[in-house]
Amino acid sequence: MNIKKTIDKIPGGMMLVPLFIGALVHTFAPDSGEYFGSFTKGLMTGTVPILAVWFFCMGASIDVRATGTVLRKSGTLVLTKIAVAWVVAMIAAQFLPAGGVQTGFFAGLSVLALIAAMDMTNGGLYASIMQQYGSKEEAGAFVLMSLESGPLVTMLILGSTGLAVFEPHAFVGAVLPFLVGFLLGNLDHDLRSYFGKATQTLIPFFGFALGCTIDLGVIAQTGMLGILLGIAVIIITGIPLILADRFIGGGNGTAGLAASSTAGAAVANPVIVASMKPEFLPAAQSATALVAASVIVTSILVPILTAYWSKHMNKKRQSTESVSAADEREMKLRSAKGNI
Template identity: 40%
Template sequence: MKIKATLDRIPGGMMVVPLLLAASVNTFFPNILRIGGFTEALFVNSASALIALFLLIAGTQINLRTAKASVAKGVTLLSVKWLLGVAVGLLAFWLADSNGLFLGLAPIAIIGAMTNSNGGLYIAFAGQYGKEEDKAAYPFLALSDGPFLTMVALSIFGAMGFANGLFSPMSFVAVLLPLAVGILLGNLDKEMGDFLYKGSDKLVPFFAFALGMGINFSAIIKGGLSGILLGVITVLLTGGGLYLLFKFLGWNPIVGAAEGSTAGNAVGTPAAIAAANVSFAPIAELATVQIAASVVTTSILLPIFIGFLAKRLEKEKGGLAKYNMSVKERRELEASSVIEK
C-alpha cells in the first residue's frame, strides 16, 4: 500500500490529509483518542510542542544574512494581512444594514477572522514549499494571536480604546525563543544543525493531525453561509493578496498565500471585545460562530487554493523552485530567459 506516494500526489498532502482525517475523527468520534497517556499526548495535544521543535530545527539553518530576510517577510505578512482585514472590516462598518451586519457578517467577525492566521498551516506550507527563512518568519505572525490586533483596528475606528491584558510581550518572546535556540545551535556548530535538520519534515503530518483534532465540521453548520463566505473571503483576499505581493517582490508567493487562513484562537476574539466594551455584546455570539465557520472553511479551502497556485507556478520558467534559489542563481535563470527570447 503506497501511502506516501499517494500523499505526495496531493498538493500539500502531508499536511492536508492528516488534518482533514483528524477533523473527521474529532467531529464524529471526538473522544476516541482522548483517552489520556501517550495516545492523547501525541494525537491530540502535541501540536504546540511539535511546531516549537519544527521552529527550533528551522532556526539551525538560519544565519545573520537569512535572518534579515525572515524579519522582512514576517513583518510584511503580519502588516499586510492586518491591513487587508481592517480595510474589509471598515467597509463592512460603512455598508452595514440596520442590524449592524454586512452580507450577514458582523464587522468584528470580519476583522477577527481576516487578521488572525493559523500558524500551523503556515508552518506546514512554508516547510513544504519554502526555505528556512520563510519558516523563520513565523514568530512575527504570532503577534496576531488573540484579540489584540482586532482591538487596535477598532481603536483606530474610534469604536473603543485599548484594554489591558490583551497582548503580552512575553507571549512573543515565548514563541521566538525556540527559533533563537535553534539559530544559536546552528551557528555554534554546523554539524549539530545538520544533524537536527535531517528528517525535520517528518514532523509535519503529526502536528497537522493534532491541529485537525481541534477542528469540528459542525462549526460550518452553526456559522451558516455567512461564516463560509467569511472563510472564502479570507482565503481569496488575504491569501491571494499576499501571493501577488510576494510574487511582485520576488519572494516565494506560496509562502504569502499560506497566510490566507483563520486561527482557531480567533474564535475567542468577539467575547474578549465584548468584555472590554459591552456595546459589542449583542453581536458577539453571532460573530463567534461566524469566525468558527471561517476557521474550518479556511482549513479546507486554503490547501486547495495553494495546490492550484502551485500548479500555475510550475508552468513558469524555472517553476516554483526559482523562488527558493539564491540571488545569483535567480539572475542566471532570468538571463537565460532573456537570451531564449
C-alpha cells in the same frame, strides 16, 4: 502500499490528511481522548507542546549565513506579506465583530481568520516553485519566511492594531523556542542537521492534534467561504508582492506571486492565539477551518498562476531583447553606411 506517495499528491497533504482524520475523530467520537487517556489523549490534545517542539526545530534548521541577495529578496517578500496582513486587519476590524460573523454566508469569517490566512507564506511551496521558475537566490528566499512560522506575527498584528493586548512575556514565550533552536543550530552545525530533520516529521502529528479540535460541521458550513478566502489571499497579497518583487527585490514578479500562498502551519495559529486570549475562542474553530481551506486553494492555484506569469514575463523579456538586438543591428548598418 504507497501511502506517503499518495498523500504527497495532495497539496499540503502531510498536514491536511492527518488534520482531516483528527476532525473525523472529534466529530464522531469527541470523547476518545478522555476514554483512552494516557499517551493517546496527549497525542490528541497536544497541539501546543507539539508545535513548540516543531518551532524549536524550525529555528535550528535556519542557517544565519545567507547572501545579501537572498536577504534582500526574502526580506522584501516577508515584510510586504506582513504589511498587507496588517492593513487588511485594520480595515476588517472596522466591519467584523470580535467573535467573527455568526450568521449568513460569511458566518465564521473573522479578523483572526484573515490575518492567519494572509500573514504566513508556504515556504516549502515557494521554494519548490522558485527552483523551477526562478534563480537559486530567489529559491533561497524561503530562509526568512521561516521567521513567519508560529503565532508571533499574528500576535504582533493583533496587538499593533489594538485588537488584542498581549503582555510582553507572551511575545517572548511565543518566539523563545524558535530563538533557542536558532542559536543552537548556528553554534553547532551537527545540531542543526539533527534537529532540522524533525521539522517534516512533526507536521502530521500537530496536524492530527489540531484536527481533534475541529468539528466537520464547521468545515461544511465554511467550505465555499474558505475557497473564496484562498482566492482573496492570492489577489490581495499577490499584487503587492509582485510589485515589491519587481521594484524592490529586483525580480520580475514571479517570486512575489509564488509567495502569495497560505502556510500549512498557519492553520494552528487561531487555536494558539485563542489559548492565550480567550476572547478569540468563539472565532477559533471557524477560523481554523477557513485557513485550512485557504491552504488547499492557494497550494493548487499559486503554482499554476506562477507558471503562467513566469512564461509571460520570459516571452516579454525575449521580445524586448529581440527588439533591442534589431535596433542594435540597424544602428550598426547606419554607422557602416555613414562611413562609406
